[in-house]
Amino acid sequence: EAQVTQNPRYLITVTGKKLTVTCSQNMNHEYMSWYRQDPGLGLRQIYYSMNVEVTDKGDVPEGYKVSRKEKRNFPLILESPSPNQTSLYFCASSERGTAAFFGQGTRLTVV
Amino acid sequence: QKEVEQDPGPLSVPEGAIVSLNCTYSNSAFQYFMWYRQYSRKGPELLMYTYSSGNKEDGRFTAQVDKSSKYISLFIRDSQPSDSATYLCAMTRQAGTALIFGKGTTLSVSS
Numbered sequence: 001e002a003q004v005t006q007n008p009r010y011l012i013t014v015t016g017k018k019l020t021v022t023c024s025q026n027m028n029h030e031y032m033s034w035y036r037q038d039p040g041l042g043l044r045q046i047y048y049s050m051n052v053e054v055t056d057k058g059d060v061p062e063g064y065k066v067s068r069k070e071k072r073n074f075p076l077i078l079e080s081p082s083p084n085q086t087s088l089y090f091c092a093s094s095e096r097g098t099a100a101f102f103g104q105g106t107r108l109t110v111v
Numbered sequence: 112q113k114e115v116e117q118d119p120g121p122l123s124v125p126e127g128a129i130v131s132l133n134c135t136y137s138n139s140a141f142q143y144f145m146w147y148r149q150y151s152r153k154g155p156e157l158l159m160y161t162y163s164s165g166n167k168e169d170g171r172f173t174a175q176v177d178k179s180s181k182y183i184s185l186f187i188r189d190s191q192p193s194d195s196a197t198y199l200c201a202m203t204r205q206a207g208t209a210l211i212f213g214k215g216t217t218l219s220v221s222s
Contacts, residue, residue, distance in 0.1 A: 004154075010146065030207070031207050033210065035212075040214070041214070042117075042199070042212055042214035042215055043155065043199060043201075043212040043215070044212065045209055045210050045211070045212070048207075048208070048210070050207045052209075056208070056209070057209075058209050058210070059209070059211065068156060080161050082191065090155070092154075092155075094157075095209065096206045096207065097143075097146050097205075097206040097207035097210070098157060098160050098206070099145070099147075099155075099157065099201070099210055101157075101159075102154030102155050102156065102158040103154055104153070104154055105152075105153075105154055105159075106142065
């Protein structure tokens with residue numbers, strides 16, 4: 001089954017404790033991207049990647065890092081999470097950069 | 112002025128109605144236009160994808176792009192209660208680059 005898998009689905013952490021949210025796709029897509037979704041602000045792109053070792057900033061990259069060492073994986077790293085990064089995060093992949101397939105989401109709370 | 116504007120609604124219609132959802136944008140460089148549907152507590156799913164101006168039809172859904180007016184629309188014919196969701200528009204200058212989303216319009220179709 002074609003899918004984008006994010007882990008974990010839910011995470012509560014403390015300010016400053018480094019964390020990684022994983023994202024994996026099984027469709028051999030070149031384009032992968034990360035978003036955060038907040039009430040009243042909608043869906044905003046954090047980072048995107050057009051291929052292995054190629055990443056670029058989206059709308060709201062501050063406080064986040066990504067890496068694309070393999071085509072199927074695109075982890076999102078928060079080196080020092082802060083409460084304003086409490087949000088619902090989505091990973092997506094596609095062939096053409098249309099973000100055709102989204103993961104189930106990761107609800108992150110930073111206290 | 113925000114790059115992409117979308118009326119958040121909510122929009123309530125009876126079953127069978129024709130629904131019109133719209134977005135306006137300010138960046139004339141946008142070439143690719145997408146519509147997504149998001150059910151509560153789920154990731155968005157890509158409904159329609161259009162390049163440049165014109166119409167595209169898929170079943171009950173029609174996407175329209177008017178680049179001269181910087182205006183895009185999604186029409187839903189014979190709306191069903193299962194169409195009740197939030198609809199997001201998104202656009203990009205070039206496939207595989209940064210995606211900018213509207214804030215979404217919440218649609219409710221009553222039976």
